[in-house]
Amino acid sequence: MPDPAPNNIERTWRRVRQEALPQRTFTATGTLTAAVEAAVRQVNTQLLSSNQVVRNFWPDRDRRGAAERSSLYTMNNCGQAHTRHRTQPQGGSAMAQFIHLEDGAVFHMGQGYSRRLISPDSGGRNITLNYSVFQGGQEFPQHFHEVSADIFIVLDGSVSVRQGERYTPIVKGDFAYIPPGEVHGTVNHTDDEATLISFQSPPDPELYSGDRDPAKTGVVPQPAAGGESTVRIESMWDAEAAAVQGAQVRVPAGPARGMAEMTLTCLELAPGGRLEREEQGGGETVIFIWEGTAQITSGGESGRLAHGGAVLLETDEAYAVENVGTDELTLIRCRASA
Known part of the structure; x- marks a missing residue:
C-alpha cells in the first residue's frame, strides 16, 4: 500500500500526539485506545472522506523510519473501527501482524457475537480467523461455501453442528472440519455460554x-x-503428541489426515518455555492464544498476547514463542495449504 499524502498525515498526527501523548493514552503494545481514536476522528474528518489513512504512532517505530513501518490504521465511514494493514518494508517480506481480540471487527450473522480477527480487509489473503460467543439457545444459521473449507474449534462450552435436521454435539477441545459445499451451522442447545473460533481457507x-x-x-x-455428510468431527487431543523443544505438539488436521486446505496444530508450553519455529511451505500461518500469555517474536517484531490474541505470519516466516505467564500456554496454529 503506498504511503498517503504526507503533509495531511503528519499534520494530523502532530495534533493527535500533542493531545494524546501527555495523557499517556497509548497502550504499551501500541494499540490505539478509545481516547486516541476519538482524537483521530476529530482531527481527521477531511482525510476520511478521501480514503486517506492515519499512521499508527508507536514511539519505537517512529525512530525506525517510514521504510520499516508495518502498521497503518484506517477509519471506516462511521469513524468507529480501525483495521491494521501490513505494508512491505524495504528489502524484506511483510512483517508479522499482531491482533488483540478487541481489534477484531464485529460482524453480524444469525445470533451470538462474532468478530473477524483476520480477514481479507486486515491482510489475510489465504486464511481467515473468526471468534464467536453464543449464549444458550443462540444459532449461527446454516450456510455453505462453494470453494472454502472451514475448521471451527470449541474453546469453551458446547454447541451442536447442524446440517438440516441432523445435530451433532461437540464440546470443548473438539473441532469440525467442513469441506467446501457442505451445508452447516451451529446451535447452542445448552444453558451455558459457548466460545468458538473458526479458520477458513480460502476466504x-x-x-x-x-x-x-x-x-x-x-x-x-x-x-x-x-446425502451422506463429509463433515468430520474430531478432538484436538486425539492426535498423538510429540515433544518439540519442550512443547507438546499435536497435529489433528491437515492434508495427511484428509483435510487438504489447512494444517491445524495444537501446542502446549510450560511456564518459561520457549519454542522456535520456521515454517516450511504452505501459505499464511495464524497463531491463536487459547490459554495463557505468550510473547511472540518474528522478523524483529514482538508482541505480548493473551486469550483471544493472534498473530498472522507470512509463508516461511520464522518465529519464536515464549510462555511469559504463570500457567501453561496453549496455542492453536493453522496454516493454509496455499
Whole structure:
C-alpha cells in the first residue's frame, strides 16, 4: 500500500500526539485506545472522506523510519473501527501482524457475537480467523461455501453442528472440519455460554457481507436429501503428541489426515518455555492464544498476547514463542495449504 499524502498525515498526527501523548493514552503494545481514536476522528474528518489513512504512532517505530513501518490504521465511514494493514518494508517480506481480540471487527450473522480477527480487509489473503460467543439457545444459521473449507474449534462450552435436521454435539477441545459445499451451522442447545473460533481457507468474503445470511437472502440452504455428510468431527487431543523443544505438539488436521486446505496444530508450553519455529511451505500461518500469555517474536517484531490474541505470519516466516505467564500456554496454529 503506498504511503498517503504526507503533509495531511503528519499534520494530523502532530495534533493527535500533542493531545494524546501527555495523557499517556497509548497502550504499551501500541494499540490505539478509545481516547486516541476519538482524537483521530476529530482531527481527521477531511482525510476520511478521501480514503486517506492515519499512521499508527508507536514511539519505537517512529525512530525506525517510514521504510520499516508495518502498521497503518484506517477509519471506516462511521469513524468507529480501525483495521491494521501490513505494508512491505524495504528489502524484506511483510512483517508479522499482531491482533488483540478487541481489534477484531464485529460482524453480524444469525445470533451470538462474532468478530473477524483476520480477514481479507486486515491482510489475510489465504486464511481467515473468526471468534464467536453464543449464549444458550443462540444459532449461527446454516450456510455453505462453494470453494472454502472451514475448521471451527470449541474453546469453551458446547454447541451442536447442524446440517438440516441432523445435530451433532461437540464440546470443548473438539473441532469440525467442513469441506467446501457442505451445508452447516451451529446451535447452542445448552444453558451455558459457548466460545468458538473458526479458520477458513480460502476466504469467503460473502460471509462478512451478509450474503450467506438467510435473514438477508431469504433462503435457508439444506443438505441434499439422503446425502451422506463429509463433515468430520474430531478432538484436538486425539492426535498423538510429540515433544518439540519442550512443547507438546499435536497435529489433528491437515492434508495427511484428509483435510487438504489447512494444517491445524495444537501446542502446549510450560511456564518459561520457549519454542522456535520456521515454517516450511504452505501459505499464511495464524497463531491463536487459547490459554495463557505468550510473547511472540518474528522478523524483529514482538508482541505480548493473551486469550483471544493472534498473530498472522507470512509463508516461511520464522518465529519464536515464549510462555511469559504463570500457567501453561496453549496455542492453536493453522496454516493454509496455499
